[in-house]
Ligand SMILES: Nc1ncnc2c1ncn2[C@@H]1O[C@H](COP(=O)(O)OP(=O)(O)O)[C@@H](O)[C@H]1O
């Protein structure tokens with residue numbers, strides 16, 4: 129691990145205030161770090177708290193009930209968890225950008241593509257109209273939108289989903305952020321478009337040196353993109369490590385199940401899903417004191433239901449939160 | 462676009478036709494005989510009969526109706542039974558106060574309601590929102606004439622800041638014109654403001670939950686930019702639609718407001734005509750108002766494409 133990561137998250141807890149009773153935690157005690165130029169994949173099924181994690185980094189949790197309950201999010205010596213709203217506005221889009229799962233609805237329908245991208249440059253860098261427009265146009269070229277000059281004056285509804293996601297990427301990267309947060313950027317797109325978008329992100333990352341946090345539920349995507357992987361289940365990190373470590377020795381039964389559910393191509397080239405994980409992610413109020421995955425786990429024992437397994441370092445950077453994970457390596461400070 | 466406009470205009474003709482029939486029948490079937498009113502209290506039955514004959518009121522309804530429609534098609538709205546002057550001329554003389562009052566009311570309402578509605582939606586659930594909505598419910602439920610008298614007592618009679626009633630043409634004195642319009646505008650404007658503020662709030666509430674608003678915030682924009690440029694622009698179609706349909710509310714309110722403030726506008730003309738059973742004037746006024754309503758709403762529909770690029774005709 130590098131001494132000075134670009135971003136380091138320490139003990140992050142996201143909670144929702146509820147009218148009756150104490151706040152309910154949706155993400156708990158999450159800790160990870162991200163080095164410059166690195167791609168971290170956050171993996172987990174729907175409802176595991178991946179989006180909330182990303183939104184906390186932007187400090188854009190659903191209002192008015194969502195909030196960061198505890199933890200620090202250090203970026204360039206500043207704690208995002210406690211930064212002022214004015215500071216956050218400076219960081220958003222400039223230090224840390226985000227693209228979303230829903231390209232169809234994430235662009236403003238009544239503003240042109242060009243104006244939505246150049247607005248970023250105008251707000252963050254204060255350039256004049258022509259310079260902003262030029263930057264937007266260059267960006268559209270970079271994300272390989274055909275006929276970029278013409279597209280500048282188009283509205284989102286005139287573009288396909290894949291094209292809109294390219295526009296989102298152009299917008300996110302136009303001010304050269306240090307971190308790009310991509311929350312399931314290809315989930316809503318079909319497979320061929322998905323591959324193109326991932327390739328584009330990979331390519332831009334190499335050109336610009338932006339670090340990427342890529343959220344996905346698909347280990348196929350992880351295999352393509354990740355330097356490091358964080359597996360989340362029911363709001364907690366349950367396994368973490370370099371991509372090599374995880375693919376080499378997936379340890380948590382949940383990680384193993386996700387990998388088994390990874391889409392593969394059979395002999396005819398058609399995509400098949402090998403194995404679905406039975407059951408669903410427990411809702412916020414159904415999370416007991418034991419391991420949240422226990423009800424769906426083949427290996428679960430009494431102990432799993434009774435107490436929460438801590439995250440333990442196994443080897444290298446590989447850590448796992450499972451009572452059945454074998455003997456952990458001694459932790460070296 | 463042109464084809465759409467023509468289609469829309471043609472489709473309003475049946476609407477205006479129905480309005481014409483309803484007005485005509487309503488007047489004929491409601492009690493009160495213009496001939497008797499013109500003839501006065503001491504007139505004999507014979508006098509009245511004579512006047513009826515003179516006015517053509519003794520002829521069958523169908524004949525009267527088609528006679529009237531025939532005139533309308535040539536642009537002739539007929540003569541006032543009472544004043545013996547062309548209806549259109551009477552309306553023309555009364556247009557200025559009514560137009561001034563309607564426009565100032567709309568402007569007042571829009572300037573007040575849109576920011577209030579946006580603010581309420583932005584701060585939904587807080588005391589700011591609750592205060593604004595409480596005001597809206599109140600303004601909506603208190604009758605227009607009560608608001609009018611309340612304002613007059615406060616600002617004219619007690620503080621002596623503004624005239625109690627009347628109207629001064631803008632050609633005579635711009636200052637007096639404005640001074641006479643302030644209280645009527647506020648009186649009529651409050652209801653309209655309440656309506657618009659509620660629609661603005663409801664629309665904005667929905668829009669503030671949209672994904673593109675989250676995107677706008679993720680870009681590091683200021684809240685004011687998010688609210689005005691990204692959210693309000695998307696809310697404009699429902700808001701201007703309400704401005705258009707609320708016109709009906711406004712027209713009803715104009716009649717009352719003109720009475721409270723003794724403004725010689727079309728509202729007053731209508732009331733006078735109704736009291737005198739001046740059929741041609743009533744029919745003419747209502748047809749003109751219906752046409753204005755229809756045309757304004759057509760213009761509003763056409764303006765949608767200015768606000769929302771997805772709408773094309
Ligand atoms: N606005 C909200 N109010 C209450 N609970 C929410 C809200 N948004 C998300 N949650 C809860 O938080 C959990 C995690 O959500 P999310 O981060 O969106 O999951 P993921 O992105 O992994 O699919 C979900 O179980 C969901 O029920």
Ligand SMILES: [Mg+2]
Pocket residue numbers: 175178179180311312
């Ligand atoms: Mg999500």
